[in-house]
Every structure is written in C-alpha cells, then in structure tokens.
Amino acid sequence: MDSAKEPVRDAVVAVIARDARWLWIRRGPAAAFAGHWAPPSGRVEPGETHAAAVAREVREELGLEVRARARVWSCPTHDGRFRLHWWSAQVVGGTLRPAPDEVSEVRWLDPPGMRALRPVFGDDLRYFERVALARLRTPRLELLRLCPDHQAAFAALHADPAVARWLGGRWTGGRSRRALRAALEHWRAHGFGCWMLRERASGRWIGRAGLRRSRLGGREETELYYALLPDAQGRGLAREAAGALVDVVLRDLGLASVAAVTLPRNHASRRVLRAAGLVPGGTVRHAGLPHVLYRLRAAPSARSPA
Numbered sequence: 001m002d003s004a005k006e007p008v009r010d011a012v013v014a015v016i017a018r019d020a021r022w023l024w025i026r027r028g029p030a031a032a033f034a035g036h037w038a039p040p041s042g043r044v045e046p047g048e049t050h051a052a053a054v055a056r057e058v059r060e061e062l063g064l065e066v067r068a069r070a071r072v073w074s075c076p077t078h079d080g081r082f083r084l085h086w087w088s089a090q091v092v093g094g095t096l097r098p099a100p101d102e103v104s105e106v107r108w109l110d111p112p113g114m115r116a117l118r119p120v121f122g123d124d125l126r127y128f129e130r131v132a133l134a135r136l137r138t139p140r141l142e143l144l145r146l147c148p149d150h151q152a153a154f155a156a157l158h159a160d161p162a163v164a165r166w167l168g169g170r171w172t173g174g175r176s177r178r179a180l181r182a183a184l185e186h187w188r189a190h191g192f193g194c195w196m197l198r199e200r201a202s203g204r205w206i207g208r209a210g211l212r213r214s215r216l217g218g219r220e221e222t223e224l225y226y227a228l229l230p231d232a233q234g235r236g237l238a239r240e241a242a243g244a245l246v247d248v249v250l251r252d253l254g255l256a257s258v259a260a261v262t263l264p265r266n267h268a269s270r271r272v273l274r275a276a277g278l279v280p281g282g283t284v285r286h287a288g289l290p291h292v293l294y295r296l297r298a299a300p301s302a303r304s305p306a
C-alpha cells in the first residue's frame with residue numbers, strides 16, 4: 001500500500017518529571033529512529049485507551065508503573081504517520097529497568113540538558129520550550145506563561161503602590177523590563193517560572209503568580225509567590241492561583257517541597273499560604289527584613305521512586 005494513503009494512527013508520549021527534571025530516553029537498536037532522544041512513547045493498540053497505552057509503553061520500555069493524568073498536547077509526527085498525544089504521567093511504582101532493545105540510555109533532564117541532546121525531534125523540544133505548563137486553568141482564572149507581550153500588565157502591577165508596598169517598593173519602567181527578562185530566562189533555565197493571571201469572566205489581567213528557584217533562610221528552595229491588583233483582591237483568587245501552582249509543584253514537576261516567605265503582618269498572604277497547604281516554619285531574614293517561612297512537603301508516596 002502507498003504509505004501516503006495509510007490512515008494516521010494514534011501514539012502517546014509520556015511526560016514524567018522528578019525534581020523538575022524530565023525523563024528522556026535514547027531509542028534502542030530495535031526501535032524506529034534508533035539513537036534519537038525522545039520522551040517515552042509508543043503506538044496505541046486497537047481498542048486501547050490512551051491512558052492505558054501510556055502505562056503499557058512505560059512499563060514495557062522502562063519497567064516503571066505510571067498513572068497517566070491528563071492529555072497536555074497533541075501534534076503530528078514529523079513524517080505525518082502518527083498523531084502524538086502527549087500525556088502527563090506520574091510514577092506510582094516499579095523499578096527503572098530499561099528494555100535494552102528499546103532503550104539504550106535514560107536521563108532526567110532540565111531544559112538546558114534537553115537542548116544539548118542530539119539527535120532529537122524538533123517537536124519534542126518545542127513541547128518543553130513552548131507548550132508545557134504554558135496555560136493553566138482554575139474555575140475563575142487562566143494562568144498564562146509570562147511572555148514579552150505581557151510587559152505592560154507586568155509593569156502596571158509593580159507600579160501600583162498598594163501592591164508594591166509588600167514587594168520592596170515601586171518599580172521603574174527599567175526595573176520592570178529587567179525583571180521581565182530575568183523571569184523569561186528563569187523559564188528557559190528551569191521549565192517553570194512566572195504566570196500572568198487573567199480573569200476568565202472579564203478577560204482582564206489581574207496579577208501574576210509563580211514559582212522560582214530561591215535561596216530562603218540559607219537553603220535552595222522552590223519559592224511560591226503571587227500578587228494581585230487591589231481591585232481583584234479579597235475574592236479568593238490568590239488562593240485559587242496558589243492552589244494551582246502547588247499542584248504544578250507536586251504533580252507536574254515532581255518536586256519534594258515548595259516554600260514561601262511573607263512579612264509577618266501580611267495577613268492576607270499568610271491566609272493564602274495556609275489555604276494552599278503550606279505551614280509556617282520559623283522566621284528567616286529575607287530582603288533585609290524578618291519574614292515568616294512557609295513550606296509544604298510532598299507526601300513520600302507522591303514522589304517518583306525511579
């Protein structure tokens with residue numbers, strides 16, 4: 001049969017993270033495109049659900065038991081023969097034992113590590129550089145990965161005196177441009193960062209929230225942060241955004257903990273952190289002032305045993 005006329009088949013890709021590094025394999029000698037680096041993937045068998053195909057492929061290729069959580073993207077393969085359905089998946093058991101015919105090497109990689117791989121399919125990198133975690137939803141909010149188009153909304157938030165008083169003072173235009181560039185670089189370096197918050201009902205930008213690598217109380221942490229315009233405050237929206245980002249930490253990034261610091265008198269922020277499941281753990285010096293340190297640790301069962 002002429003291959004151009006073959007029907008397009010479905011295949012699945014498993015997106016699996018641990019400590020904000022993602023699982024990549026080098027395709028083994030018996031696999032198509034041997035030697036290519038890619039996340040674990042495989043075709044969907046007739047009658048099989050995508051979630052079952054994700055679990056089966058990862059078990060066969062790597063010996064790990066995973067639970068497919070959500071479909072996060074889809075795209076055609078470069079040759080058009082398959083439609084690839086990308087699924088986030090969580091390791092729930094098993095032992096990493098790659099099948100040598102299928103997998104010649106396994107690595108857990110951050111974005112710079114992925115960029116250094118050769119050979120690799122362009123869309124695999126595109127997923128991690130552009131698509132992953134780019135758009136999250138809560139009942140009332142959309143969280144959109146920060147991009148240069150957000151400069152005006154980003155600057156307006158930090159120019160508002162009622163917001164800036166909690167964040168070390170008002171930013172000039174130059175300071176906010178530098179902060180935006182640094183936040184974009186954080187995304188490139190770590191695969192997560194700052195999201196702008198848009199109210200779904202009105203389409204209005206109402207603030208920002210994010211996760212960043214920080215040194216808090218002398219320790220490297222993943223820090224949760226947020227700020228809302230004054231007229232959006234007091235409606236539980238920060239709580240909604242913080243809850244979504246705690247899910248990202250624990251499920252999508254597979255991190256062991258998330259932390260935050262707040263001024264002791266910032267009662268609204270303290271309520272938000274408690275509602276998101278973080279608990280106070282003492283006082284640390286931050287930006288020259290005493291802050292309360294909050295932390296949430298993942299339950300051991302939620303962590304990948306791989």
Ligand SMILES: CC(C)(COP(=O)(O)OP(=O)(O)OC[C@H]1O[C@@H](n2cnc3c(N)ncnc32)[C@H](O)[C@@H]1OP(=O)(O)O)[C@@H](O)C(=O)NCCC(=O)NCCS
Nearest residue numbers: 166226227228233234235236237238239262267268269271
């Ligand atoms: C902190 C901030 C994001 C909270 O946003 P928000 O949308 O108003 O928060 P929510 O409505 O989700 O929840 C706020 C909680 O704090 C409570 N709260 C609000 N203002 C309060 C105050 N002055 N004193 C005590 N509690 C207060 C609310 O009643 C609510 O409590 P609940 O969870 O028991 O219902 C917002 O105040 C803000 O952007 N502040 C400026 C920037 C900032 O401080 N960022 C955090 C830096 S650590």
